[in-house]
Amino acid sequence: MGTFSDQVIINEEIKGVKTYVMPTGVKDVVTISGSMLGGSIHCAGKNSKVSSLVASMLDKGTEKKNKYEISDMLESVGAELNFSSTRYHTHFTGFCLKNNLETVVSLLAEQLTTPRFSTEELSTLQGRISGNLIRDKENTKKLAMIQFLRTLFPRNHPNYQATIDESVESVKKASVKDLFAFHKEHYGLGSIKIAAAGDVKAEALNGLLLEAMKDWKNKKTNIPKITEKAIKPKKGSQTIKVQDKTSADLYIGQSIGINREHKDYYPLMLGVYILGGNFSARLMQTVRDKQGLTYGIGSSISGVSFGADGYWSTWGTFSPDILKKGVGATKDQINLWFDKGVTEEELSAKKTTINGSYKVSMDSTSGLTSKILSNAEQGRDLLYLDEYPKIIDAISLSEVNTAIKNHVDPEKLYMVSAGTL
């Protein structure tokens, strides 16, 4: 099997843009995934929804084309271009047949650089996004997760979440002026990473990008240093009551005080994977498979990128009348995991899982571009993708069990449940 280093062609001909092209055996199709710095964290002190509104407005018209002209160009060849914004980045993804790559790249560049941001379109979009947010008020998982994170992190921490009402208010009060200001400040060369895979030649794509981006200006967007820390773990619980719901959602966990650069990150990640990373992990094998208390339960570490200290959470769903039993069963497993640690056999099995998953993730162009882009966004060399299985293989049992002891405290779990309770 070839390595990523062998198969991916890297190009930095355009200053401030790094491209990663991986030709594969698939016929005709090309997937492009890219990003630049410019997410909600860059709205600090201002309206946090502006970055996502900017991304969502990119397909609503450019200086030269209205939204229907853009859509018509894409839809007439069956291509797609999507834009979104996360905490740190603005993302763009394109799917097209190889013959339409030029159309997609030139449109991508035009949409990113010369958006129209019309007042009328913004108003319609604000209505749609608000409607979707309001619909989330009946989503028990979303409600539990928001409250869980609001309890674990202070307001200015990257992992903090606004309430649905706060989000609606932010969306509604954003103006075209806000959008133009954000765009002017952050959209440009400097931090762009683009990964492409499929029936694509690196020279051809890079040539198209060079032409499309030749007049772009450099922007000095950086990830701000994260100084805010999580609130220290404390025991507690909250219940969110939502009427007419037959299943309740539960979040249990705590902040862990480390980011993914910490030496304990990988050992802890492996330990948590053994607890609840997949179906053969402990929680699914006991709380679901043996006891039949839930359709789904899992555990993971999140929010640890770009210097932020993250959190460990266990999420599951339960019938409201057996929630208490479900919580008990879940806590029993967490306590057992903490007290006794994981076994050499479990660790060995999970290492094999991660090695195999690495191969399986190469099954599609979108899987490949997602992996390559995510690695590049973290500032890592491509070689890291090839080294990753070895990094995991080198972790010892004592490192895993020590990391669990160092960063988990079962006496200070916070729990949020939402449903008809």
Next chain:
Amino acid sequence: MCPKNNNKFTGYDFIKESAGIEEYVLVENSLRVLVLEDHSAPVATFMVTYHVGSRNEAIGYTGSTHLLEHLMFKGSRNFNKDKNTAIWTELQNIGAQINATTWNDRTNYFEVVPSEHLERAIAIEADRMRHAFLKDEDRQPEMTVVRNEFERGENSPFDVLDKNIWATAYQAHPYHHSTIGWRSDIENVSTERLKNFYDTYYWPNNATVTVIGDFNKKEALASINKYFSEHSKSKEPIPPVYTDEPEQEGPRRIMVKRTGQTGIVGIAHKTPKGLHEDTYALQVLSKILADGKTSRLNKLIIDKGLATSIFMYDFPFLDNGLFITYAFLTPGIDHKEVEKIIINEYNNITESGVSKEEVERAQAQIRATVAFSRDGTYAVASALNEAIAIGDWTFYTNFMDNISNVTEEKIKEVVKKYFTEDQSTTGWFIAKEPKV
């Protein structure tokens, strides 16, 4: 048509080839095998599709196909916890993606594995085809797992409305009930009934195996032969579903009122069997109506701020299906207003048809979708699975050619034929204010 490469393999009859996919039948027991070698990535997908779904159920045991699918992971003769070879553990520990799904016309089990582990997936699927344990002590906890899956679905206003629309549109035919089944049937169906179900439908002559990806065809076919040929054909013929839905003689309406935030409108019309020639025009119509920003309903509803999204339910099934347009309303918007716009648009097409440009754009969109359905071994197997379910796997390989033949006239004709008021079932989800 014969493939260029050798198609003579011990134990198999070669049947046909289409778009590089070869069909064989295992002589021993009539197991159908589809094979496509693709060495793009070091991965292979193995899938078994059983020709049994919720259409094979009736009152008292709705949801059985799905509950049985869950029990199929509880262990079989060679793969079980006692031997430390449980199915999930065996496969997830090698990094495989593994799961199973059940729908109206089929149940499928699949593994996406690093290619060197393909034989393990084959061995597991062969073993549980006829040697699954299906113990009552396993059904008890799994029933509550499935019940929670049902409860999660019931949390969603869309799921609830969708179930009600199907239950109203179909009165006699088993598409009346959803694949998850009715709650009381999930809770009360006996293990014996599930075993009976298994012994009726889980046979090689009622299954199609698909293997796609990075493997040697000769070795893969030999491996399938090795593990599956231990099973005989079913002793009894597989019982057919003979219930036809009586003709609908007037429009039907359903309302679901629950605590919620926003309304949903769903308008359904009966469609022909998936393999009927009109299916292709309906697929193109679906794109013209609601795929992309230039689509008709997007301009009329989304761009006017009346709904936050539109979803077209246009899946072809083995028997007659439903073409449903769902609109998720913006808060404060009246259901009637959006319903009227959708119906007006159907009427506009009945009277004035669609343009050549609209058809060509929809065909281009489908062409790209079809190309992306070849992006990855799982994508191919998954698309084939749905074609197998409706009765002909070449539905997948010939799909684009058939779509290319759809004309403006044909679309006008199918709208006129199927989108009549008397064939409609309209559902509203009405969000009630929470009780104080």
